[in-house]
Amino acid sequence: MGNTNVAVIFYSMGGTNYQMAKWAAEAAEAKGAEVRVLKVQELAPESVIEGNPAWKATVEATKDVPVASSEDIEWADALIFSTPTRFGNVPSQMKQFLDIQGGLWGSGKTVNKVVSAMSSAQNPHGGQEATILSLYTSMMHWGAIIVPPGYSDASAFSSGGNPYGTSVTVDQDGKMVEDVEAAVKHQAQRTVTTAEWVKQGNQ
Numbered sequence: 001m002g003n004t005n006v007a008v009i010f011y012s013m014g015g016t017n018y019q020m021a022k023w024a025a026e027a028a029e030a031k032g033a034e035v036r037v038l039k040v041q042e043l044a045p046e047s048v049i050e051g052n053p054a055w056k057a058t059v060e061a062t063k064d065v066p067v068a069s070s071e072d073i074e075w076a077d078a079l080i081f082s083t084p085t086r087f088g089n090v091p092s093q094m095k096q097f098l099d100i101q102g103g104l105w106g107s108g109k110t111v112n113k114v115v116s117a118m119s120s121a122q123n124p125h126g127g128q129e130a131t132i133l134s135l136y137t138s139m140m141h142w143g144a145i146i147v148p149p150g151y152s153d154a155s156a157f158s159s160g161g162n163p164y165g166t167s168v169t170v171d172q173d174g175k176m177v178e179d180v181e182a183a184v185k186h187q188a189q190r191t192v193t194t195a196e197w198v199k200q201g202n203q
């Protein structure tokens with residue numbers, strides 16, 4: 001059995017979810033996984049991004065990160081998503097990425113992907129769970145195997161305690177309020193472990 005392949009797929013306007021994706025990647029690699037960190041395609045008009053310094057800085061910081069494709073999903077045994085909350089839902093950029101996978105879904109290649117999701121929002125109760133649940137709804141249609149962190153590790157309690165998927169509050173300056181690094185890393189490693197179980201059981 002080869003390494004477990006993990007695609008960490010994020011959208012980020014202010015850098016939070018990019019950082020969470022990098023923590024997840026680091027933890028998955030430490031578990032021996034082969035990891036790809038991938039962004040979803042930006043859809044916002046350039047003029048809008050230009051007018052927002054934080055957004056512009058994130059675009060610049062992630063310019064060398066490859067854009068996720070169907071091939072990445074096909075390659076991956078596990079998918080870890082990190083996405084901001086937009087009006088209590090996934091951003092259109094992330095939704096569009098899911099919505100262009102009809103062909104892959106139609107050929108049965110989304111079945112049995114082991115998936116887990118993380119989120120962020122500006123308010124402690126700003127819709128993080130709803131965002132993660134929205135993404136998980138699509139994953140049910142994919143026939144994916146959803147791996148929530150639950151309270152499977154003490155890190156959940158010190159990071160805000162979201163059992164759906166690690167989530168963080170982001171203040172007015174774009175800084176993370178809770179320390180979620182350990183929770184992100186635990187979630188990523190739990191996802192890798194589950195993907196290993198599925199892969200081994202499938203041999």
Ligand SMILES: Cc1cc2nc3c(=O)[nH]c(=O)nc-3n(C[C@H](O)[C@H](O)[C@H](O)COP(=O)(O)O)c2cc1C
Nearest residue numbers: 012013014015016017084087088120121122123126
């Ligand atoms: C259009 C828009 C809608 C948003 N909706 C919410 C919301 O419903 N609840 C909330 O707490 N924060 C909301 N936010 C704040 C973002 O969730 C927050 O900036 C994001 O999680 C930071 O992640 P990032 O740094 O990876 O972009 C919204 C931001 C934008 C731009």
